[in-house]
Amino acid sequence: MTDNPDEFAAHNARMKRVQAARERIQARHTLERGLLIVHTGNGKGKSSSAFGMAIRSLGWGMKVGIVQYVKGSWETGEKNFFQANPELLTFEVMGDGFTWDTQDRAQDIASARAAWERSKARILDPAYDFIILDELNIVLRNDTLPIDEIVAFLRERPLTKHICITGRNARPELLEIADLVTEFAEVKHPFKAGFKAQKGVEY
Amino acid sequence: MTDNPDEFAAHNARMKRVQAARERIQARHTLERGLLIVHTGNGKGKSSSAFGMAIRSLGWGMKVGIVQYVKGSWETGEKNFFQANPELLTFEVMGDGFTWDTQDRAQDIASARAAWERSKARILDPAYDFIILDELNIVLRNDTLPIDEIVAFLRERPLTKHICITGRNARPELLEIADLVTEFAEVKHPFKAGFKAQKGVEY
Numbered sequence: 383m384t385d386n387p388d389e390f391a392a393h394n395a396r397m398k399r400v401q402a403a404r405e406r407i408q409a410r411h412t413l414e415r416g417l418l419i420v421h422t423g424n425g426k427g428k429s430s431s432a433f434g435m436a437i438r439s440l441g442w443g444m445k446v447g448i449v450q451y452v453k454g455s456w457e458t459g460e461k462n463f464f465q466a467n468p469e470l471l472t473f474e475v476m477g478d479g480f481t482w483d484t485q486d487r488a489q490d491i492a493s494a495r496a497a498w499e500r501s502k503a504r505i506l507d508p509a510y511d512f513i514i515l516d517e518l519n520i521v522l523r524n525d526t527l528p529i530d531e532i533v534a535f536l537r538e539r540p541l542t543k544h545i546c547i548t549g550r551n552a553r554p555e556l557l558e559i560a561d562l563v564t565e566f567a568e569v570k571h572p573f574k575a576g577f578k579a580q581k582g583v584e585y
Numbered sequence: 586m587t588d589n590p591d592e593f594a595a596h597n598a599r600m601k602r603v604q605a606a607r608e609r610i611q612a613r614h615t616l617e618r619g620l621l622i623v624h625t626g627n628g629k630g631k632s633s634s635a636f637g638m639a640i641r642s643l644g645w646g647m648k649v650g651i652v653q654y655v656k657g658s659w660e661t662g663e664k665n666f667f668q669a670n671p672e673l674l675t676f677e678v679m680g681d682g683f684t685w686d687t688q689d690r691a692q693d694i695a696s697a698r699a700a701w702e703r704s705k706a707r708i709l710d711p712a713y714d715f716i717i718l719d720e721l722n723i724v725l726r727n728d729t730l731p732i733d734e735i736v737a738f739l740r741e742r743p744l745t746k747h748i749c750i751t752g753r754n755a756r757p758e759l760l761e762i763a764d765l766v767t768e769f770a771e772v773k774h775p776f777k778a779g780f781k782a783q784k785g786v787e788y
Contacts (some may be wrong), residue, residue, distance in 0.1 A: 390690040400685035412781040425767040427624065427634035430641065434633030437640060438662030439785035441669075459641030482603035487593040512785050544786055561780070563695075563772035564628040570766040577764070579617040582642035582715050583747055 415541040417561040420554035422519060424476050425566035427585075432514045432546045436471060439544075444511035446471035447504040451497050452517035452549075453477055457584045476500060477517065494521040498532070505539055512544045519549025522556065529553050618744040620764040625722060625755035628769035629787075635662050635717045635749045639674065642747075647714035649674035650707040654700050655720035655752075656680055661788045679703060681721065697724040701735070708742055717749045722752025725759065734758050 419435075421428035436446045448464065453475055464473035476497035478484045497518075504513050521527050533555050537547065547556065557563055579585060613775045621683035622638075624631035651667065656678055656727065667676035681687045700721075707716050724730050736758050750759065760766055782788060 393690045394688045397685040397688045401688065404685065410625065410779070413775075413778070415780075416784060417780070417783065417786060419786065421630065423770070425769075426765065427637075427767050427769070430637030431630035431634035432637065433640050434630075434636030434663070435786060437636050437666045438633065438788065441662030441665030441667075442784045444710055444785050450712030460637070462644030463640050464644075474754050480608065482600040485597045485600045485604065487596045526692070544783070557773070560773060561775045561778065562629065562786070564630050565770040566628075566630070567626070567768040567770055568764060569768050572616075572620055572761070572764045575616070575764065576613070577618075577620070578611070580617060580620065580747070581645045582638060582647050583620060583622070583765070585641065 396576075410499045416539075416543045416545065418536060418539070418559060419544060419546040419562040420519075420552050420556060420560045421546065421548040421564055421566060422550055423565035423567050424550055425568040426571070428548040428550070429460075429516050429568050431564075431566075432516060432548050433464075435544075435546060436464075436512065436514060439512040445509055446512045446514070447510045448473045448514040448516060449497055449501045449504065449509075450465050450475045450516045451477045451494060452520050457585075459582060460468045472504070474500060490521075490524075490526050497521075498527055502535060504546065505535075505543070508540075508542070510543055513546070515545065515547045517549040519552045519556070522553050523549070523551040529555050532556075533559060601694075604686075605773075619742075619746045619748065621739060621742070621762060622747060622749040622765045623722075623755050623759060623763045624749065624751040624767055624769060625753055626752050626768035626770050627753055628771040629774070630769050631751040631753070632663075632719050634666075634767075634769075635719060635751050638749060639717060640665075642715040643673050648712055649715045649717070650710075650713045651676045651719060652700055652704045653678045653715040653719045654680045654697060659788075662785055668727060675707070693724075693727075693729050697729045699735065700724075701730055705738060708746070708748065711743075711745070711780065713746055716749070718748065718750045720752040721750045722755045722759070725756050726752070726754040731756050735759075736762060 421431055440448050461475065465472060476493060478489060478493045484490055501515050504510050522532060524531050537559055624634055642649050664678065666675060679696060681692060681696045687693055704718050707713050725732050725735060740762055
């Protein structure tokens with residue numbers, strides 16, 4: 383596009399038609415209820431996108447509950463931030479770290495079960511408007527928690543709040559009942575160029 | 586997997602080997618510098634993932650600057666949250682809304698230029714550790730800003746901070762110089778099932 387005023391006028395007229403079309407489309411979208419959201423795929427950003435939605439919710443005065451299933455006891459930026467602001471939301475790290483770090487299947491199962499019981503309590507608590515179950519997909523993939531039980535509960539969930547579940551390798555049973563699914567696909571990753579995980583980006 | 590103790594022991598031994606392999610791989614990744622990050626694709630979560638990285642950075646005491654190129658004057662959760670916490674970061678909405686809403690190409694160009702000048706100042710300011718240029722891809726795609734000028738500047742950027750650029754239809758010239766690229770792919774979207782955009786999720 384040049385600086386030609388005729389082209390500008392044509393652009394402006396075209397955008398007026400686009401706007402009218404968009405308004406007609408939006409008028410047809412009237413449903414509103416709590417969504418079941420899944421972030422999956424091998425790319426970066428599944429958890430950080432959920433944390434960004436937490437920020438959006440907090441900006442509207444909605445109460446947020448986060449349960450982390452896998453992240454262990456190590457320090458992360460999100461833990462530092464959210465735990466320093468307990469008046470904003472609850473942030474509970476229930477996982478013991480990756481299963482190759484715990485090397486204890488019985489402990490993995492016990493931790494995942496405790497995290498799921500806490501998750502159910504948060505989902506059923508009317509005080510909460512947005513619930514993040516971070517890395518739940520990982521423990522479902524490993525059969526550390528039984529997929530049938532989790533799906534049965536989520537089917538009957540209260541529709542007054544949003545729930546976001548993250549982690550690669552989401553189970554098809556979960557995708558089937560979800561309202562919003564995004565796949566995060568890795569296009570280029572600095573780890574492969576020799577970079578280490580860095581503060582603010584990876585943790 | 587069953588509750589059989591032999592299977593548990595085999596799992597635990599296998600995980601010990603996985604852990605050792607991971608440690609060997611990680612020892613080879615030693616590079617550390619500011620990354621150029623691009624979030625693109627037609628799926629949801631590009632901006633919210635950037636806001637989640639902002640939270641991670643804030644949790645480490647890093648200073649964050651956000652410049653929004655397209656979002657207009659309407660209220661959003663992230664704007665409410667971040668602007669209510671100005672001690673945490675700077676959040677500047679420089680865009681006038683979508684081009685079909687402004688219907689004024691000359692104004693679009695002037696706004697994008699002002700946003701880019703502000704972005705450069707933030708990138709060059711040593712006080713900032715993480716810069717988000719939200720929806721810059723949109724104005725590059727429209728040629729509202731010249732891609733060559735932006736790429737030339739980013740090539741010579743200070744390597745002491747991370748920069749995250751969001752928006753669908755990222756230009757190939759930008760992907761080429763980026764360190765980390767994630768494509769957000771839409772798998773299932775509630776809009777298509779008749780839902781309207783909802784607080785905390787979409788805005």
